[in-house]
Amino acid sequence: MYRYTRELQFTAKPEKPDALFAMKFQEILGGQFGEMTVMMQYLFQGWNCRVPGKYKDMIMDIGTEEISHVEMLTVMLARLLEGAPGEVTEKAVATNPVLAAVIGGQNPQHAIVSGGGARPTDSLGNPWNAGYIVASGNLLTDFRSNAAAEGQSRLMTSRIANMTDDRGVKDMLAFNLARDTYHQQQWMLGIQMLIEDGFVEGVIERSNADLEDDDAAHVFYTAQDDSAAGQGLWATGESVIDGEPFRVEPLRPLTEDDGTLPAPDPLQFVTYDGNAGPAKPGNAAGARAQTVENVVRKVKNTLT
Amino acid sequence: MYRYTRELQFTAKPEKPDALFAMKFQEILGGQFGEMTVMMQYLFQGWNCRVPGKYKDMIMDIGTEEISHVEMLTVMLARLLEGAPGEVTEKAVATNPVLAAVIGGQNPQHAIVSGGGARPTDSLGNPWNAGYIVASGNLLTDFRSNAAAEGQSRLMTSRIANMTDDRGVKDMLAFNLARDTYHQQQWMLGIQMLIEDGFVEGVIERSNADLEDDDAAHVFYTAQDDSAAGQGLWATGESVIDGEPFRVEPLRPLTEDDGTLPAPDPLQFVTYDGNAGPAKPGNAAGARAQTVENVVRKVKNTLT
């Protein structure tokens, strides 16, 4: 359960409004790797976490901090949008080229939809969506995704910091950059701890390890004749799993299977030339062994 | 530029069709971390790559292999859908509960839209979209995202492998698991090599390092009173950047800024009680210093 305190985690005061910059700033709020993404990603990972204790607490702690970051960014945006020229008309534009540019470079939804407030979208107005986040239940893979997200998020924050002279904005972004620096390490150390605690065998996701094709796990395939990729550690190094060296092979078919498909169900009206024999009606009886007869047989067996 | 060979990279032959399993199988083709995602992610990273040589070649090689993986999965799906019961009617369902279940558990678009072919969607029919991929131009952050994507992809492949007895399907998935195992290492070794080659200073994204708030880069904030998160390496360890120890602090406002917003533009019709003074018209002249006068001044300066 959550509680609220009116004061922000960190000051979010620009020196002065800047509607053009506000449009770009949306990217680190509601974009693919904006704060809404890490907030929702950590909250879902934490709520779904099946290991109580330090891991779940850590995830919930950072998830809660990220809600506070989203709050900071929305406040910053609403302040950047102070007096954004919502009502400027054709006439005004005609006599003022800079104003014209501002209008052109401003997010129209900041005026029309949110009335000078932050929007839950990226810098081009794409609504934030949950297809950006992951919560698999497997802490190794999720911590790795989290570290990657913090890195991408920091990079975008860093690029945006270069797009303004505003001291107030830069101060807050300095804090955000630092948190992204810390959080990247936090997730990496989380993986190290998962190993120490015996939850995972190594840094690689390796569930169902017995099933996998061991040989194919040691090859780099080159798709071009003169690839220089053979010079990299991924080709000259060795597996972290068994210490066996990697090798380089040209990408080539490992099969004679040429992808020829079976005959279609004639009732699908799929174009077909009869090469795989008569088209087979896709009635369930024909297509699969299990029918009601199986049930009957099972019932008979149970009855007798 | 690309060339095509009819033979698949690896055999994609199920022992027998299975429409129910085909619905689930879509997840590793067109889902958030399906093969379409890594294919498009690597291709965009490679085409946009500004470092020719082993890095770009490596990205292009794997990107090209992933196109071949998407091909394998679509062929597998089209074969799993052989004779899928497209035309089964109410009457048939009524007398055959297993058939009813099959119909219920089958992807209707496999029959109605693709005529027994693979769909570019996930297991619930969400169309694949480019909001799943990232290509930032920064190889450190992108390689980290790639390693994470391969881990998530392998986990889903592993779960799906448990959902079938079909030897043909399992054989192909054994190959896919192995490639995901190898590719995770490939991207990690790529990061190691970026460090060795002097492209990055460490494993952390640290652009604009001078700007960041150094102190805030060493704190774990606990959002709950009795958090056990202080027991983790992220709290007891030290920074990989400067070796300074991390510390734990309660999450609390670091400011007295309570997020109070300035007066709105009255023409936005935003609810306002006058607390921040008279509502300020958002004409560009009032809102920002730069107006046509600046141009005029500049012109004057240049003319004289």
Next chain:
Amino acid sequence: MYRYTRELQFTAKPEKPDALFAMKFQEILGGQFGEMTVMMQYLFQGWNCRVPGKYKDMIMDIGTEEISHVEMLTVMLARLLEGAPGEVTEKAVATNPVLAAVIGGQNPQHAIVSGGGARPTDSLGNPWNAGYIVASGNLLTDFRSNAAAEGQSRLMTSRIANMTDDRGVKDMLAFNLARDTYHQQQWMLGIQMLIEDGFVEGVIERSNADLEDDDAAHVFYTAQDDSAAGQGLWATGESVIDGEPFRVEPLRPLTEDDGTLPAPDPLQFVTYDGNAGPAKPGNAAGARAQTVENVVRKVKNTLT
């Protein structure tokens, strides 16, 4: 069934084209609360309506009017886009800053995709989607949603009306504003009539009223220590249902349930420390009581 008349419901003639304004104008055509939304919302509510007579007729009447509104807006847009500078080049931009601004502030899809026609999108190009509309079959909740949609739609129309000096545009928007004013009342009076006609017991959605936790229906929870929210009618007033006064309580856990989750299925490869006992295989037999044995038992019972 529908019939068409070539004349518009209302004149849609701008005094002169204005490509910049056209971009913004898209918001009230294809945005979240644009005319496409109310058109599709009312049509689906009407077609699905199970009460013939004045309610269904009213919904169909306004739904049909809204198709006519969408028509008016598209015609206005196509006229605003007359001569929009599709072909302007780099050279032209370099010597004409206002033209540059126009190009910058113009919707590129108006030139590239629709050839100077209206687009079925909002002001930032998000395609209209049916996730914007609701048709629940319950007229009380739907009429409430409709009144809200008309209010939001009117607010955006009003903001956009401030962004132009064009008399022709303003004349049409004056008509649209009036219809939104009328339609807000129409839906509210619809709710009043539902009460008079005995279809609902009050202004609140109250299905399954017996099930609900009566006590929790009278509390305002404050999530912050010094909340001023206790001064509002929602705290000092009384329930419209039973006349009992509301009360204010701090938001706090009403349970000792700390969200600890049960053991995962080991085949899901979810991180787990054994705290909830051995991980339980998620075979259906173990997970749920009903198995084929139930069917057999049922069959036995029926047979004997």
Next chain:
Amino acid sequence: MYRYTRELQFTAKPEKPDALFAMKFQEILGGQFGEMTVMMQYLFQGWNCRVPGKYKDMIMDIGTEEISHVEMLTVMLARLLEGAPGEVTEKAVATNPVLAAVIGGQNPQHAIVSGGGARPTDSLGNPWNAGYIVASGNLLTDFRSNAAAEGQSRLMTSRIANMTDDRGVKDMLAFNLARDTYHQQQWMLGIQMLIEDGFVEGVIERSNADLEDDDAAHVFYTAQDDSAAGQGLWATGESVIDGEPFRVEPLRPLTEDDGTLPAPDPLQFVTYDGNAGPAKPGNAAGARAQTVENVVRKVKNTLT
């Protein structure tokens, strides 16, 4: 800023797992009117609110409560998914029709993607997106949208409550129903208070009232010859604004404007028969009055 407490707001314990029900349950978590929607809608409204005091506090209080509701629902879902049959195979399905049905009716992403955890999607797997929420800055329209959302949310919760016998689920839903009942009233009383406090003139959004076409604000248009809609209060009643009676008129063109469009820019390659004169090149110079000449004139005026 936010703080976290491990205990839930309300107990979220099902009597036993139920994967089929879990699929449906997703609708009130991540659907159009699920708890994620009201959580994000209230948070954005609160953060963007320009009126400090009881209104902002009330919005923040309920927004924070809704985060807690989302938490409760995710925990409930993760518990309903305990032992969900992730690994069940073709063979198992063939001999167990109920199991087959379970598999068919289960959300495959619950097993493949989230490993038995809640998903940020609706019951059919559509990822939650921010196109569901609104935060216009105008409290009247937003409170109306909020009341509507609570009503729709309660209706869906009520329908879902009928789909289970599980006492634990029903207990939690009884709490949720009550909160939805209370919250509907909360937003309506909020509107009443806005009026009492003088922020709005009435229950209708009426910004730019002077601009609107007064006559058109009093008419119900019938789109069908024999419409019964004239029997409703919306036809027989009177305006809440000026007390003038409404009237009924047939929907008919109020103009002779037949939507004929002007000549296209020839470089758009739009089909055109010359009916509106020669096609006009859409260079900015021709299309609009304001060009660099305006700047020059302005500069001249300022210089002299």
Next chain:
Amino acid sequence: MYRYTRELQFTAKPEKPDALFAMKFQEILGGQFGEMTVMMQYLFQGWNCRVPGKYKDMIMDIGTEEISHVEMLTVMLARLLEGAPGEVTEKAVATNPVLAAVIGGQNPQHAIVSGGGARPTDSLGNPWNAGYIVASGNLLTDFRSNAAAEGQSRLMTSRIANMTDDRGVKDMLAFNLARDTYHQQQWMLGIQMLIEDGFVEGVIERSNADLEDDDAAHVFYTAQDDSAAGQGLWATGESVIDGEPFRVEPLRPLTEDDGTLPAPDPLQFVTYDGNAGPAKPGNAAGARAQTVENVVRKVKNTLT
């Protein structure tokens, strides 16, 4: 402007309800090529049409008919959903395998969201979106898209018709199939007429014909060594434009351009090894010739 008549264009009465079939039926209402798509596509094409007379009238006539088709399909769906088992519980499912299958195969949103009404989605619940439609202003390309859409729509309708025994459904689909047959021809004859009327030169979109690379317009490129594609008319035939024969060539690079990219802006933090010289700061001054100096020069020229 539109008018409404209560009677449907064609009878939409199923013999009996069928919730399973209703889920599939959604595809031809709200899917990629469902009736909502052609309705919105034709309406936008018609409203944006710049040729009054027979073309615009034809488009408006069919657009209006399609609204009527959407109405028919929603009514059919609402009738198929009569008595759909919304409230069925775990207990009921456990003792009734067919019911279990029905529940599994039913669209949960039909019960939870629309209360037994049609949904504006496809068969897997994806909301209809305007990314499905096209209205380019060029009648040749649009008529071609329309013919294609009618063909795809007919194919899906045909597949769905095979999935039911219900006479009432089949009767309506027989009408829909016929309209799709007619409409395919309508759009093709529209193209023929565009040619006869002199609006286009042929069946191929050929705007800017002078610009195109004439030689490249006559080659079929084979991407595989042993392609059989050379046997087709596209290889052995001749151009409809100039009668010149087509030829077959292997797909190969026509350039030595290996896609090497220029140096990045150092402030973008893009990985770069200096191969293209020093990284170039992306200030606008450096990146492009046109600066304020151009304006000054222009002003000077005009002043003198």
Next chain:
Amino acid sequence: MYRYTRELQFTAKPEKPDALFAMKFQEILGGQFGEMTVMMQYLFQGWNCRVPGKYKDMIMDIGTEEISHVEMLTVMLARLLEGAPGEVTEKAVATNPVLAAVIGGQNPQHAIVSGGGARPTDSLGNPWNAGYIVASGNLLTDFRSNAAAEGQSRLMTSRIANMTDDRGVKDMLAFNLARDTYHQQQWMLGIQMLIEDGFVEGVIERSNADLEDDDAAHVFYTAQDDSAAGQGLWATGESVIDGEPFRVEPLRPLTEDDGTLPAPDPLQFVTYDGNAGPAKPGNAAGARAQTVENVVRKVKNTLT
């Protein structure tokens, strides 16, 4: 399986960078009819194709060429974005109106997200999604969709070619225009060949021809009183199927069915006035004939 060659299919070198043009250029890469669409459309059609030989080879050949086109366009974009002003600040904008316009008209994600690389989106930043493509398995309908897509794609390419003076860009677009010209013919000749090879009976999709309502396949319905559409070939011509003449009829109800809906399930809380008799509980027993009794009967029959 695919192989890669470093050289591009065609030179992709702009004379100089142009960030404004780059934003527009995205439309033909990642838009509805951009190269990503035809690439993915042809690949899915080819992989799913059940006719080996010249058709499948042709589809795979062009699909592979289209991957190469996507590569060309991304390289062009990355070069157009060289030195795009990522870091320009408020101060710079204030003194440079053209720079202001460039900033306003530039895609912010080109700087913030991709670091000067191509994005997998359209010109307004909508991520490419698989809802743009079709692969039905029926070559007639798919070839028709393909020809339409090439036409739309060519039209957009042609419009974009008019928006630049850059010789390098124009050279590449001249090649793209030519390929679109050729490919339109390729798909049309594919249809002609399908007829010659006996796969289809004519140019019209006609599956389930026996079912269709023959009379309704010959009528053009006019939805307006004074429609001029009767002058077109679609009215005066004849059916390509049976040579029978078309006729014109006013669009009118062909039924007395007024869309009245049956009684709802009372547990759906749908508004209902009893007009269709008592509301019927939607338990499966009542709603449909098939229950467990059917299974029992079947079992009995089989046992005896």
